[in-house]
Amino acid sequence: MNDEVSSNVMVLAEHTGMQVSEGTYELIGKARELASALGGVTEVVLLGRRAVAARLDGADIVVSVEHPALEEYLPEAYEQALLEVLAQRSPRLLLMSNATIGLDLGAALSVRWDAPLAGYVSALEIDGGAVMATAKILGGKVLAEVELPGERGIVTVLGGAFSAAAGQLASTPEVVDVTPPAGLDALRMSLRQVFEADGGDVDISSADMLVSVGRGIESQDNMEIVLELAGALGVPLSASRPVVDAGWLPKTRQVGQSGLKVKPKVYLAFGISGAPEHLEGMRNAELIIACNTDPGAPIFGVAHCGTTVDLFDLVPELVDKIRG
Amino acid sequence: MRIVVPVKSVPDLVEEIELTADETGIDREYLTFVLSEWDAQALEEALLLKDAGGAQVVAVGLADDPEIDQILYTALAKGADAAVKIADASVAGLSGPRVIRTADRAALLAGYLADQPADLVVTGVQAADDLDGQLPATLAALLDLPHVSVAVSVVAAGGSVTVRQEFAAGRSHELQVQLPAVIGVQSARQAPRYAPITRIRQAQQAGGLTEVAVSPRAAGAGLVVRRMHRPEAGGHAEMLTGSAGNVADQIVGLLRARGLVKG
Numbered sequence: 001m002n003d004e005v006s007s008n009v010m011v012l013a014e015h016t017g018m019q020v021s022e023g024t025y026e027l028i029g030k031a032r033e034l035a036s037a038l039g040g041v042t043e044v045v046l047l048g049r050r051a052v053a054a055r056l057d058g059a060d061i062v063v064s065v066e067h068p069a070l071e072e073y074l075p076e077a078y079e080q081a082l083l084e085v086l087a088q089r090s091p092r093l094l095l096m097s098n099a100t101i102g103l104d105l106g107a108a109l110s111v112r113w114d115a116p117l118a119g120y121v122s123a124l125e126i127d128g129g130a131v132m133a134t135a136k137i138l139g140g141k142v143l144a145e146v147e148l149p150g151e152r153g154i155v156t157v158l159g160g161a162f163s164a165a166a167g168q169l170a171s172t173p174e175v176v177d178v179t180p181p182a183g184l185d186a187l188r189m190s191l192r193q194v195f196e197a198d199g200g201d202v203d204i205s206s207a208d209m210l211v212s213v214g215r216g217i218e219s220q221d222n223m224e225i226v227l228e229l230a231g232a233l234g235v236p237l238s239a240s241r242p243v244v245d246a247g248w249l250p251k252t253r254q255v256g257q258s259g260l261k262v263k264p265k266v267y268l269a270f271g272i273s274g275a276p277e278h279l280e281g282m283r284n285a286e287l288i289i290a291c292n293t294d295p296g297a298p299i300f301g302v303a304h305c306g307t308t309v310d311l312f313d314l315v316p317e318l319v320d321k322i323r324g
Numbered sequence: 325m326r327i328v329v330p331v332k333s334v335p336d337l338v339e340e341i342e343l344t345a346d347e348t349g350i351d352r353e354y355l356t357f358v359l360s361e362w363d364a365q366a367l368e369e370a371l372l373l374k375d376a377g378g379a380q381v382v383a384v385g386l387a388d389d390p391e392i393d394q395i396l397y398t399a400l401a402k403g404a405d406a407a408v409k410i411a412d413a414s415v416a417g418l419s420g421p422r423v424i425r426t427a428d429r430a431a432l433l434a435g436y437l438a439d440q441p442a443d444l445v446v447t448g449v450q451a452a453d454d455l456d457g458q459l460p461a462t463l464a465a466l467l468d469l470p471h472v473s474v475a476v477s478v479v480a481a482g483g484s485v486t487v488r489q490e491f492a493a494g495r496s497h498e499l500q501v502q503l504p505a506v507i508g509v510q511s512a513r514q515a516p517r518y519a520p521i522t523r524i525r526q527a528q529q530a531g532g533l534t535e536v537a538v539s540p541r542a543a544g545a546g547l548v549v550r551r552m553h554r555p556e557a558g559g560h561a562e563m564l565t566g567s568a569g570n571v572a573d574q575i576v577g578l579l580r581a582r583g584l585v586k587g
Contacts, residue, residue: 016495072497075489076470100491103449103508104473107426107457111465116547117457132550138452139337142350143555146455147548188470188502192486197494209584233585245365245511251494258474258510260493266584268575273337287582289575290561296340298555305578306561307571317572322585 005151007040010063010091012082013056014073014101015048020055023097023159028058029166030124030157031095035060037126038092044173047081048072053175058167060174063089067180069187072194075104076187079112084181086113093131094154095124099257102156110154117154118146120276122161131155139275140298159257159280200252202236209233209266212255212282214240216271216292216311220248225315226270232322238262240278256281270311274299325379325480325503327370328442330433330459331399333357333391334452341554348549350453357390359398362448368512369478370446371403377480382406382442386424386432387535400527401519409535410436426454427543430462435538437467442504444485449473449508456547460508466541470501473508 009031014021031042044059046052048070053062063085069077096102098120110117123134131148133155204210211230217223230237244254255262257277267285274297283302290303291311300306335341335355342351370381383399385392387409396407410432450458464471477488483503490496490510564571579585
C-alpha cells in the first residue's frame with residue numbers, strides 16, 4: 001500500500017483481445033497533457049493480456065495485472081484488480097471511458113477508493129493545481145463545470161471528446177507488473193458467453209446515406225412516414241436509442257455509443273435531440289441535416305444544416321419531391 | 325425473490341431547462357418531471373422476472389422527488405406489489421431547488437436496503453441528471469454487493485441471475501451473478517408495459533404508498549459545482565427556414581448536389 005499520492009494520471013485501457021479501443025487512445029492523449037501540467041507521468045492500467053502493452057506506446061508506464069478472470073472484461077474482477085492498482089500506485093487522477101466499463105466501475109471505485117467522480121465529461125483541465133471538468137448532462141442540454149476537490153479523483157469521459165492521435169506515440173513504456181489480488185479467486189460472478197455483434201439485415205455503417213429517427217417520432221404508427229422516406233431515397237432507416245428500446249426498430253439499426261458508429265455522406269436526423277451518446281455515433285458524417293422543433297436541441301451543435309419545421313410536415317413533402 | 329426497484333424522476337427533456345440564479349443547479353420549480361426512462365426499463369425487467377417466476381417487486385422512491393407519488397402509483401398499476409417512499413428530511417441539504425446527488429440518493433437507499441434487504445436490486449443504468457456517478461454501482465459499493473450495469477436482460481436462475489451486459493457496436497457478455505446483487509438496466513427485454521389510467525386511479529384510491537425513515541449510509545466525497553450553463557444555441561448549423569415545402573426543396577437540393585437523389 002502506498003499512502004503517498006503521486007502526480008501521475010492513470011488511464012484504464014479498454015481492449016477486446018489484442019484490439020485497443022479508440023477511446024483508450026483519446027484518454028491517453030489527454031492524460032499526457034494533464035500529467036505534464038501536474039508534473040507527473042502517464043500510467044495505463046492493462047488488465048488481462050500483458051502483450052497488449054506493445055500497443056499502448058503513448059503511456060510512460062503500463063501497469064499490468066494478469067489473471068484468468070481478467071481475460072475478458074468481467075465487472076467484479078476488473079474492480080478488484082483496479083482497487084489493487086490504485087492502492088499501490090496512488091495516482092492523482094484516474095480516467096475511464098463513459099461507456100459500459102466506466103458506467104459499470106466508475107461510481108463503485110469512487111466509493112471504494114474514496115475519490116470524487118465526474119461523469120459525462122467532455123472537457124478536462126488543470127487550473128491552478130485543481131482538476132476542473134465540464135460534464136454534459138440532461139441529454140447535453142446543460143454543461144456543468146465542476147471541480148474535483150481533494151487529492152485524487154476519477155473522471156469518466158465521453159467518446160470523441162479528445163484526440164486519439166495525441167495518445168499514439170512511438171515510445172516504449174516501462175511495464176510494471178502488479179500481483180493479482182486474492183479476491184480474483186473468489187468472485188461472485190462469472191463470464192458464461194461472449195456474443196459478437198449480430199449482423200442483422202442491413203449494415204447501416206456502410207450506407208452512403210441514412211434516414212435516422214429519434215424520440216420525436218412519438219409512436220410506432222408514425223414510423224411509417226420515415227420508412228416511406230427511406231424507401232423513396234433507397235437508403236436504410238436508422239434510429240437513436242429510445243426508438244430501439246421501444247422496440248420500433250431492431251438493435252442493428254441503432255446509431256450511438258451502445259449501437260454503431262456511422263460515417264455516411266449524408267445523415268438525415270428527424271426528431272433526434274442529440275444526446276451525447278448519440279452524437280458519438282454520427283458526428284463524423286460528412287453532411288448532417290437535422291430536423292427538430294426544439295431550436296435548443298443539442299443536435300444543432302453538430303449538424304451542418306438544421307430546421308425547426310415539424311417532421312410530420314417536412315417528411316411527407318420530402319417524399320413527394322423525391323418521388324417527383 | 326424480493327426485487328427492489330429504485331425509481332426517480334428527472335426533468336422532462338422536451339422542455340427548456342431552467343437554472344438556479346446562482347447557476348450551480350437546475351431550478352426544479354417550473355420544470356415538468358417524469359420517471360427516468362432507464363428506471364422505466366428497469367421496472368419492466370423486474371416485472372418480467374415476476375411474470376416468469378413469482379417474485380415480489382417493490383418500487384422505492386425518495387419522498388422529496390417531484391411527481392414521485394404518481395410514479396409509484398403507476399408502478400403499482402403496472403404490477404408492482406408494493407411501493408415505498410423514503411422520507412429524506414433527515415439528510416441536511418437535500419431539499420431545495422437542487423438535484424439530489426447520486427451519492428446521497430445511494431446513501432439513503434443503502435440505509436433502506438440495510439433495513440429491508442433485497443435479493444435483487446434492479447434500477448436504471450443511469451439518469452439524465454447524473455453528474456457524480458450512477459446509482460447502481462454506487463449503491464452496490466456501499467452495500468458490498470456484486471453489480472453489473474448496462475444490462476439488457478436479467479433472468480433468474482436459482483440463487484443467481486443470468487445477465488446480458490452490452491458493449492459498443494453490438495457486442496455483449498452473458499454473466500452469471502450470485503444474489504444478492506445490483507443490476508443497472510439499459511433496456512428491458514420488451515418495451516415497458518402500459519398502465520391504463522383507470523388502474524392508476526384505482527391504485528391511488530387504494531393508497532398503498534408506505535413512507536419510511538432510514539439511517540443513510542455515509543456518502544463519499546463530492547464534486548464542487550462551479551457553474552452550470554447551456555451550450556451555445558444552434559452551434560454551427562445553418563438553419564433552413566420557410567414553409568415545410570420550401571425546406572424540403574432546400575434539402576432535396578443538397579442531396580441532388582451530392583448525386584444522392586436523381587433528377
